[in-house]
Amino acid sequence: MIGASSFEELNGSGSDYSEEVEIIVNVGGIRQILYGDILNRYPETRLAELMNCITGGYDAIFSLCDDYDPGQREFYFDRDPDAFKCIMEVYYYGEVHMKKGICPICFKNEMEFWKVDLCFLDDCCKSHLNEKKEELEEIARRVQTILDDLGFDTSESRWKRFQKYVWKFMEKPESSFPARVTAVLSFLFILISSIVMCLGTIPDLQVEDAEGNNVEHPTLDNIETACIIWFTMEYVLRLMSSPNKLHFALSFMNIIDVLAILPFYVSLILTHVGAKMMELINVQQAVQALRIMRIARIFKLARHSSGLQTLTYALKSSFKELGLLLMYLAVGIFVFSALGYTMEQSHPETLFKSIPQSFWWAIITMTTVGYGDIYPKTTLGKLNAATSFLCGVIAIALPIHPIINNFVKYYNKQRVLETATKHELELMELHSAGGDLRGFRGDTQGSEDVKMWYHLKSSHSDTFIPALSKEKHHRTRLQSCK
Template identity: 75%
Template structure:
C-alpha cells in the first residue's frame, strides 16, 4: 500500500473526502480536493458519487467493498503512478519500461486528456505511433503476398501474380530468378558502357571516327530490351499506376531506358537528313552520358543501398553542418592564401576563386600538388587549413554512422515484429476455425432443461 501525500490547504477534509482505490493489488489513498482539480476524470467522478448508487459505482470501477470503502480496478499499478501525477503537477511523464500506446489507453480509461502529456513524451509517443503504422504497412504487404486468391476476377489474380513475380523476389523461385537476371543485366550494361570507351576495342566508321564495337552494341541492345520489358511489365501489373509513376526508383529506371530510344530516333532522323548531322551527334553524346543512371537501378535490388539512402536522408542536418564548415573554411583559407602568396614572384594563386580549388583539395586532405604555397606564411596557412579540414570532416561522421546503425536495426526489428504479427493472426484464425468445427461437431442443445429431463 502507498498513500499519496496530503497537500497543505486551508480547510481540512472530512473522511468522506478520501477514497481508497486498489489498483492491481496496490492500495492507494487519495484525497477529494486533489482529484477535483480534474472534475471530468474517473477518480473525480468516483469521489463525488454516492456509495449507495451501485449502478454508477459499477460503471466507474470493477468492484467495490462497502465495508472497507475500497474501489477495485484491474489496471496496471505502474501506469497509475504516472496518472496520479497530473493531479499534483498538471503534467504526466511516461516512465521507462511502460509502452506508450498502452499508457494512452490507460489515460483514456482514467479520462485524462492527452494534452497533459509532457512534450518529450509526446514526441516519444508519435515515434511509437509511426513505428506501429510502419509495422501495419509491412503486415499489409505480407498479407497481400499470402492472399492472392482473394482477388475476385481472373485478370486481378493475374495482375497480382505478375506484380509478385516482378517486385517480390522472395515470393517464389521464378521471381528470384527474374531478380537475379535483372541484377546481372544492370552489371553487364555498366561493364559494356565502360569497356566500350577503350580505344583498342573500338572500330572506325565510314568517316574514320572511332565508335563502339558492334558486338558491344548488340549486348547493349539486348540489355535495353530486357530493361524495357521489365519496366512495362511492372507498370502493367502495378496496383497503383500514379504511385508507380511518381516513385523515385521508377523515375530512375525510366531515365535509364529513355536515352537509348532517343538516340535511335535521333540517329534515324540524322540519316534521313531531317536534322543536321553535327547537332545529332552532339545530342547523342549528351544522351549517352545518361546511361550512368543505370547504376542507380542497383538500389532497387539491394536493401543495403536503400538503408544507406534512408540513413543519409535522416542525416541531412549533419551533412548540412559539414558543408557549412567546409564552405566557411574554404572561403577563409583561400582568401588568406591569396593574400600571403602575393609577395612571391612565382605565385600560383592568381585570384581568390582560383584559390578555392587549392582550399578544397587541402581541407579534404587530397592534395594534388598542382597549386601549392611557396612562402612561409602560406605554408603555415596550408598546415592550419588541412588540420581544420580533418576536424571538420571528423565531427559529423559519428552521428551519420549512428543514424545508419539505428535505422538499420530499427528496420530489422520492424520486419521481425511484422512477421510475428502475421504469425499471431494465423494462429488466431486457426484457433477460430478449430473452434467453429468443434461447435459444428458438438452443437449445443437448444433447451438444456428439456434435454436433462
C-alpha cells in the first residue's frame, strides 16, 4: 500500500501538478518519460487518466496499470512496446500510424487498451485493419461451415435434414468418399461432352439425314444426350437442396450451368414442334445457333478447378488495370490507324481504304499478331507501323505486372485461409473435452460455445480466435504478437 507521504510528494503544487509533473512508464521493458501537458491533450486516454489519478490511492493506480514503483515513480504495463511507440504519436501529431510488421488486430486491441479512439488511425492503416478483419471473418465462416457439416440438428424435419445432406453431397466433394466420386464423374462428363462437341464437327464422323444434310453421328448424339441428362439431374438436385434458391439461380456459375443445358432442350423442342410452326430452314438455323451455345459448358470446369476460380477472382479484382490496358490500346489504335490511312493514300495499291478499315491493321499490329493481310507499302507507313508495334508492346506490358500481383496475392491468401482454418479446427479439438468436434453440435451449450468461438472482439492474436470454452486464456501482449 502506498503511504500518504508518498502521495503528498507526488501531489506537488495542487492543481498545477498535472501540467508540470512527469511520469515514467515501462511498457514491455521499454522506459519512457512522459509529461502532463502532453498527455492532457487527450484527457480520455489511459495515460491521461493515470496522470490525473495518482493522488487517488492504490486502487485507482492499479486499475490503470499492471504495477507501480513509488520509489522510482515508474508505472509498469505488460503490453507491446512497438505498438505503444506508434500509439504515442497521437499526443504529438494527432494521428496514429501502424508500423509495418504489427498485426492489425493486435494493434486495434492495443489502441482500445490505451483508450485511443480508432478515428485517430490513419486511413492507410485502416485498410490493413479492415482486410485483417475480413480474413478472420472468412476463417470463422469456413470453420462454421465445417462444424455444420459434422452433424445435423435433430430438431429439424426429416426433409430439412435430407436437403442438407444432398447439398453437402453435391457441393462439398471433400465431405465423403461418394461425394468425391460424384465430383470426379461430373468432371469427366464435362470433358466427354466437350470432346463430343468437337468430334461432331468432323465431316468424316458425320452422317446424312433424310434431307441430305450432314448431321452428327447417332453414337455421338447419344453420348451427348447422356451427358445432358447427367447435367440436368445434377442441376435439379442442387437447386432443390439449395438453402437460398434465388441466390442459387442468380449465381454466375449456375447461370453457366443453365446455358450449358438449355440449348439441348430448346433444340429438341424446335426440331419436333417448331417445324410445324415455321419453315424448316429457319428451324435448322435456330438449332444450329443454339448448338453453338454448348461451348458454355466448358466453363463448368471452373466449379472443379481452384486454379480457374483463382484466375476469375484475380481478373475481377483487376478491372481497373484491365480498363487502363484497353484505354491505352484504344487510343493507340485510333491514332495509328488514322496516321496509317493518311500516309498510305499516296500509294496507288494501298490496302488502307478507310480509317475504320485501318482499325483492324492497328489492332493486329499493336497486339504483335500481324496477320499480314493488311500492311503498309510506303516508307512513312512502315515507320508508323514500327512505332505502333513498339507502343503496343509498352501499352500491354505496363498493366500486366499489377494483374499478376493480384493473382499471386489472391492465391496466397486462399492458401493462408485454408491453413488458418485447419489450425482453428485443431485448436477446437484441443480445447474440446473428448477431442471430437461433433460434441459441439449435440446440445445447446455446445451451440453457445460455437457462437463464442466466433466473437472476434476478444481475440488477442492475429492467428487465434477465442476458444469455445468460456474460460479466459491469459497471454501476454508480447506472446500474442510473436
